[in-house]
Amino acid sequence: MTDRLPHALRSDALDNRERILDAARAVFAVDGLDVPMREVARRAGVAPATLYRRFPTKEMLVTEAFAEQMYACRGVVDEGLADPDPWHGFCQVIEKMCELHARDRGFTAALMSTFPKAVDFEARREYALRAIDELARRAKEAGRLRPDFVLDDVILVLMANSGIHVTSPTAQVSASRRFAALAISAFQASPDVSPLPPVARLAPPASVSRRGQVG
Amino acid sequence: MTDRLPHALRSDALDNRERILDAARAVFAVDGLDVPMREVARRAGVAPATLYRRFPTKEMLVTEAFAEQMYACRGVVDEGLADPDPWHGFCQVIEKMCELHARDRGFTAALMSTFPKAVDFEARREYALRAIDELARRAKEAGRLRPDFVLDDVILVLMANSGIHVTSPTAQVSASRRFAALAISAFQASPDVSPLPPVARLAPPASVSRRGQVG
């Protein structure tokens, strides 16, 4: 998954690259990806030019920085899909996803305000959504998930979860945990649920582009 | 509520002031309050200096611009509180609040990322929360609201609602409407609800201060 190169980087360069990614992950997790590039450089103990040399655009940096998060994301849905009890798997996915986002503010932002270019993200996102859709289908069949649930509801909940901001990181995951529990409560099939209002399309598979801007 | 003046403004000045507020409301509603002051001025057909003369700081502008929204907010909770059926009133409050926020992105931001100075906001916010708390108490008593609900859950839901961003305004309210319905589903008392994880304090009554910055 590391890039193939016409010639590998020099040892110090590779070291810096790693330090940059670490710094980026750390700062993105806490402050979101609105932080200036220079701040990332500062934290990495590196000059701005070096940062820009490795990652010419912020988008590239973000993409690289959250590669492992995307793996985690895939892991979560795969695990959920493998669960013999589809409803339990579904709940696990919701919970884990929310926690993942709670622990890393930047990841949420990266996943949500879709990068125009980061097709890699789009692909993985699509994969995760299809998996959740399948899981939801089974959970409905098992009569545990409310019948009027639609896939967009997951996106809705994840977006909503991203709106939760708390000062301390621990409180953040705590809040997200409770929110996830509420969401699951809402999704649960029940005799006396009132019908939900119609959905509005949320995630056109790769069209919106807010602005060209990234952060 | 309008400011008392040593001498009233001139007619044209007052006209401009109104135009500025209209422009601010319009642009804040759509784009949030990250928009530059100059943009507000442009839309108002006014030079930047004029804007700054009327509203020396962005915070004052925002506070004035959302005064009526705050009234609406109060109206919503009062109406809910007046409802003979507390659960119905509670649901109405949730729905209306979500819709209010869906229709105006800036208002959400204004209410959430609390302004250090805008004590007026804090007071009204406190009022609304106390009212909702009372409403919740009654709804619990009536057996319609789940017993483990806490006031912070409302804040949680409102914050979450603010995380929902969609391109078109109509889709925005539509999405928020569905989200509100889900939230209500989650809050509804039910025989087979699993207990919620513990809450984390969300809204220390007036302490946090993110940054001094406003937009």
Place this chain on the structure above:
DNA sequence: ACGCTAACGCACGCCGCTGTCCGCCTCGCT
């Protein structure tokens, strides 16, 4: 050990947003 070259960091120019100063305009009073 030596040199070639990749990599580094300083420093620069650019741009957008903020907030303010000054000369001209116009409302409103007489």
Place this chain on the structure above:
DNA sequence: AGCGAGGCGGACAGCGGCGTGCGTTAGCGT
């Protein structure tokens, strides 16, 4: 109608973030 004060807008300086060119340093192969 005329005058004066208050209001208006164009212009200006400061700041912070972005992205880049250039001289210097240090890895790595011989």
